[in-house]
Amino acid sequence: MKLSKNNLHEHQHRLYDAIIVGGGAGGLSAALYLQRYNLSCLVIEKGKGRSFWMQDLRNYLGLHENTPGRELLRHGQERVVDLGADHLRGFVEQVTDEGDTFSVRVKVGKTNSIYPTFRAKYIVAASGLIDHLPQLENMQNVFDYAGYTLHVCMICDGYEMNNKPCGLFVNSEKNINSAFVMNWFTPYISVFTHGLCEVGEEMRNKLKEHGYPLYEQPIKKFLGHNHELSGVELEDGTVVDLETGLVAMGSQHHSHYLSELDLQWKGGNLITDSMCRTSHPRIFALGDLKEGLNQVSIAVADGTLAATAIWRDIRRASPPRKWEENLAQSTVEPVGVVS
């Protein structure tokens, strides 16, 4: 059921099979499988993760090409609640290992917050990441284009940039290297540092050799209308015409709640085995939080894997269910021809 401030108290005394931190594609897929394995789970979703911002989810088989990410999330949330999962809008602050169980402290409500604690046998960390965007005085101007024609994932949306004049927005010299991958899709690349980093001679020469101009002034605003980017205006008034853009300014993993636990990381990603199990046998990590491609299809498969591994663990540790009626009449043959 959907939990909220009003009804969550009784659920604090329940021991869930799994608590899933993150209600994106990975977390919802895990919940779908866990519920269909007759296991109990609580999904805790802070809202507005990466898939929420996707306006057109075009590379996930089965969806109409204009399906926005938030529609996948809405539908998935409805499905898992129908199947008996609990779902809470809240921010997971800390997961504590209590031995055989975990306790999960959550902040619920932005104002008059309460801090309930839930308990589970397993943790599924599916809290993903959020992309850094150019910080402008008027952030609405950024949100007007981000996820529409200003993309954050080349694998997802390179195709939409094919042969279009494209801005590459970076915050470090290292991230400029995305230009030399993006040119698979378009050679009409202009690089914008937004005044955030120095660019060395070697990189300047490389850009020059490829014909990709470099703009180092801070951005004043994105230009366009109806979510269609038409260019960028810089602080000094320069206008650069663009039709699309890629933001390559890195991202922030949402994983602070795991800080008390001794897990193996590689950069911001959790290291997992082929079933998405971390170095802790009862903590799994999915999708963007683990190593690998940051794709909806991968996160959904990861949910399948983690839920199946949890089911196998719990099932193998449970006594077998027998057909008691047949055992009771052990001297009588069950109905039918039985040998």
Add this chain to the structure above:
Amino acid sequence: MKLSKNNLHEHQHRLYDAIIVGGGAGGLSAALYLQRYNLSCLVIEKGKGRSFWMQDLRNYLGLHENTPGRELLRHGQERVVDLGADHLRGFVEQVTDEGDTFSVRVKVGKTNSIYPTFRAKYIVAASGLIDHLPQLENMQNVFDYAGYTLHVCMICDGYEMNNKPCGLFVNSEKNINSAFVMNWFTPYISVFTHGLCEVGEEMRNKLKEHGYPLYEQPIKKFLGHNHELSGVELEDGTVVDLETGLVAMGSQHHSHYLSELDLQWKGGNLITDSMCRTSHPRIFALGDLKEGLNQVSIAVADGTLAATAIWRDIRRASPPRKWEENLAQSTVEPVGVVS
């Protein structure tokens, strides 16, 4: 485009980036990604694979719970053809390694067959498997229930069997062990060997201890109506009441076309790395054909991985695309503030 006997001749002279053997969930996901990476591909689909038979695809995030497998396939096929993929209904007979390319011989048409050959740089083996079903004189009687209430995958459909009287249909003693996993979902299990195998004393005792009757007579027919199983009638007239069933009679991988190639197998499954690459650097294997869970979500993710690996290979071997206009006017600053 959709290829057929009438229009396929000109495509025989084309060198595709990839030929995908199998148009199930994995193959279509690979095609979707390849096309969005601006790579060319041909999907060759023999028809009626495992996902075609699923009546309700209930564990793939994003689909309505009553979506049949064939609807996912139909929609995916339409998507990839819209994106420029070629699609051919045919049976792949042989893949031959020609060094830098592969040739793929296909049988097209059940009558008046023709045997065209297509060529590609990469092969994506996504041809999956088909489940063995009980062979009855009237196979339509089996098809009336298979994929509806007579299931072939416990991970997919165990939930639908919860606490129902369930038949387990096997063709070997080993497969009877599925009963001791299926009892997670229901303890009301009756085992049917259809007269196909001997059952040893140890297994008989184990079944007796669990209260699961064993029926060794051949099956005469499945009973029920409107795809809802109500029982089984055996050759000797015995009727056993059931509401659902699981067929655990093994399966046949469709992989004969790879027989000339020296690939690493584990049983009927191809061994692959984390990007679904087989022991041949330009052959990938997806979904049910490789080791791992046989789930739609896994196949779809595998398509993502294989296509991405192929794109990386081809992209890295290609010359970079430069912004030629900017190079031509090398002594003139491009428009805007450029450093």
